[in-house]
Amino acid sequence: xxxxxxxxxxxxxxxxxxxxxxxxxxxxxxxxxxxxxxxxxxxxxxxxxxxxxxxxxxxxxxxxxxxxxxxxxxxxxxxxxxxxxxxxxxxxxxxxxxxxxxxxxxxxxxxxxxxxxxxxxxxxxxxxxxxxxxxxxxxxxxxxxxx
Numbered sequence: 735x736x737x738x739x740x741x742x743x744x745x746x747x748x749x750x751x752x753x754x755x756x757x758x759x760x761x762x763x764x765x766x767x768x769x770x771x772x773x774x775x776x777x778x779x780x781x782x783x784x785x786x787x788x789x790x791x792x793x794x795x796x797x798x799x800x801x802x803x804x805x806x807x808x809x810x811x812x813x814x815x816x817x818x819x820x821x822x823x824x825x826x827x828x829x830x831x832x833x834x835x836x837x838x839x840x841x842x843x844x845x846x847x848x849x850x851x852x853x854x855x856x857x858x859x860x861x862x863x864x865x866x867x868x869x870x871x872x873x874x875x876x877x878x879x880x881x
Contacts (some may be wrong), residue, residue, distance in 0.1 A: 742785060744863040747823050748775045756862035756877055763829035770820040780816030791871045794833050798844030804833045826874055831856055854878055
């Protein structure tokens, strides 16, 4: 018996005035929430309040590193106020930074997606969107910018 689970629309992360381009994760990770709020479109939007949940699961599955477990819980109303797009972007970027660090000690099964100093580095990662893949599980849509 299958369940009919409603999936939510993706949550976009864009610089003000640049739709569909995403945000550099290193910017989201390193800057203050106030600085991020000045850069990101819809920064103060309560992006997960509509889910009706207390928390969601954020999961990273990276090609070649499927064996490396990375899951974290996102509290939807931290301190009684809904999490904003700026706060969520910073959270996702920080989880990705820890994941990239963790993979340094792990073998990659796909040289094309290798997360190393000679391959894809954290500063190449661009957060485009957060996508609801199943029920309360969300994953990041990430672009690679090798410039």
